[in-house]
Amino acid sequence: MKRKLVIIGAGMASGRVLEHILAQDPDGWDVTLFNAEPRGNYNRIMLSPVLSGEKTYAEIVTHDDDFYAQQNITCRFGEAVVRIDRDAKVVHSNKGSAPYDKLLIATGSAPFIIPVQGKDLPGVITYRDMDDTQAMIDASGNPSGKAVVIGGGLLGLEAAAGLALRGMEVTVIHLMGHLMERQLDPAAGYLLQKDLEARGIRVLCKGATKAILGKDRVEAVLLEDGTTYPADLVCMAVGIRPETRIATDAALEVARGVVVNDQMVTSDPDILAVGECVEHDSQLFGLVAPLYDQAKVVAATLLGQDAAFRPVQTATKLKVTGVDLFSAGDFADGEGREDIVFRDPARGVYKRLVIENDRLIGAVMYGDTGDGSWFFGLIKDGTDIAAMRDTLIFGPAYQGGASADPLAAVAALPLDAEICGCNGVCKGTILKAIDGGAATLGDIRATTKASASCGTCTGLVEQVLASALGDAFEKPAAQPICGCTDLTHEDVRRLIKARELKSMPAVMQELGWKTSCGCHVCRPALNFYLLADWPLDYTDDAQSRFVNERNHANIQKDGTYSVVPRMWGGMTNPRELRAIADAADKYNVPAVKVTGGQRVDLLGVKKEHLPHIWADLNAAGLVSGHAYSKGLRTVKTCVGTDFCRFGTRDSTGLGIKLEQRLWGSWTPHKVKLAVSGCPRNCAEATCKDVGIICVDSGYDIGVGGAAGMDLKEVERLAKVATEQEAIDLTVAFIQLYREHAKYLDRPYKWLAKVGLDWVKAQVVEDPENRAALIARFDLSQSVYQRDPWAERATSQAQAEFAALADLTREAAE
């Protein structure tokens, strides 16, 4: 006879209880699962990636309808339990009732609402479940919407980051002196604040909310000091409290949470509780790791096994993409406590270890948290660190004279070092799974759950696999281009060449595209690969081009365009400047700006005016600057020997020659060059895709620089004696990049994959190959080096850039 188990609340803890019970005793229980939310178990800690748009709801469901059906679980979702009748052993909901032999309370927690005026206005929400998340996503659909997040703790900051990624203007108001004060010290809190502010999030510490203002819905937040912050959305994330109402009503013992013993049993022997609603040994629980431990104990108790819940220390990470912080243990200042601090302001790295009696008791890290789990292990084990104190802060790789190999840090971890904080999986468990045959990240997730919850330890798990399996471990396959195919960019490029695929339909048919005509991700990439590999056979497809390349101008946020004429090597003259000024007047150009690439940008031109302004500029000899293209942008130069008293060579002349050779070519991503006439480097050549510095003895050619999302200095490709060699190497390098790089990889990213040595072997050390590359570049230029402005000076093109029909003069009936 099956026993009846009723569970109130489908959260992460009760989901884990179900898994344990079904795994060990699949036929012993009739399970009824109540959930006030109209859905089943999902991974609540992944709501932040859903909010930020990095994941969808479907991706975070842990148990779907099929699972419940297969396991014969009676699901009563959207049904709130209102009363427990302990005498009759029945629970009553708003829609019906259910008898139980054993009852599990897993009601979780409720957000704390600060009792200020206006807290109930529409537009004031908390951040707890999928409905809250959806409400925030909906609110962020309003362009130029403003959001105020009250509370600068873990949840509040994840909400703020998500809303900012969705395009809202976000202000965080935090009562305390620095962000995440429970997990971070002031220095790390400062770095976090700086990082968030760099993402456009305004942070206000020591801000006390006085009232939320608004008539029919929220309009602003008023602080105690009298300042107000306009808000279309207010997210209150000031904390949570255990949801204990039904337990209190049923006269169970309740303190701050539902009181349980070591077996997770409440004051009624047939009622257990698990998760954020419980209080154990005067302690509440908010992070997922102890909840999973509790779930294990609940299952054991229900199955009549011996088990006892012992809370372990937990470490914290913030799930905001690109923000790297770690905190564990106790890091308050105190008598007898000593600090070891490491700061690298330029990299934004801060590490602080707190030591008491030769033992590590706390660690806070920001910017570089790779050694977090090793420090966490030292804290948990109370290891005596006196012997390694000198090098402790540098992490495990520097202990015992070991090398700084990235894998060494992982290899040095002890077996009980925690790898996955969410699921409490230590290195030993993973190694055991590897001994048992697990060889991929997926295997490890399936057998140990490590990296299966929030995913921040994925890299660490891969390193454990790599250190255990060596070469037998294959890094997970690279990402496919998009949902239309399973192939990677590299696969597709290789197959286009090898199988001589020369048209878009040929690629999609032969390589088994899953959609009829691709999508906005794959089509621009395929269009580039085809035109780069088959310049004579393939016809450029304007409809597979991003708008800027289709309209030969950069689209602006209001749908107008910018127009940038080419200025060869940054040189111009009064006649060209007059033509630009006349065009700006004639077309009422709202803004004229000098660009960083040494030319002039006319901003705010209407689409239908583009062919006309181009024709006017063309008439003065100006051509398109391709400021919108994945192609050659500019060649920046200094004045070289013509005027400068330091110049060693004619850098302006070389820049103009390069620009005239390279303009009009399409490349995987934009390409910027510079030529400086002496090592003072006024043209800033050392952060360009190709940067040439003239010296007395010749030309230093650097490649792979960057000054955008990443900042990178060029690496030297070669030093050559003559101008012709400098031009040849540059052209060959760019053709190699065109033939091999992944679409939207700048040269520095591509170089990081193929290595500078390989590029040197192709371009510098093999003159025959260099000549062949140059010949293929020139062949492509014979097709593609055309001024798009001149080509669109026809009346037909002018008509195509205008509306198809104008009905504005048709009167309404």
Add this chain to the structure above:
Amino acid sequence: MSWLDIGALEEIPQRGARVVKTVHGCVAVFRTGDDQVFAIDDRCPHKGGPLSEGIVHGHAVTCPLHNWVFSLETGLAQGADDGAVNTYPARVEGGRILLDAARLIRGAAA
């Protein structure tokens, strides 16, 4: 319905779009790879991007500003994004594109 001839099918490239100006704003008229035509508002509900400038794939278009994807058939945002644009009756007859003039002049609300 009063069908209005607004131009030849050939005036819009396959997997492309042109706009029709109305007093209520621009309407984007799309021609898909299978030579069907669809008319929707030329304004993405997210940040106002001109959908007529987006890349057309299947019976969908991707907004050029932030990559929201809309069904040309229903006007609904696809995937995780939530939003919709108005759709307008459109058809092709004898190589000419016909739109419902009354609806365009009245605006979407009617």
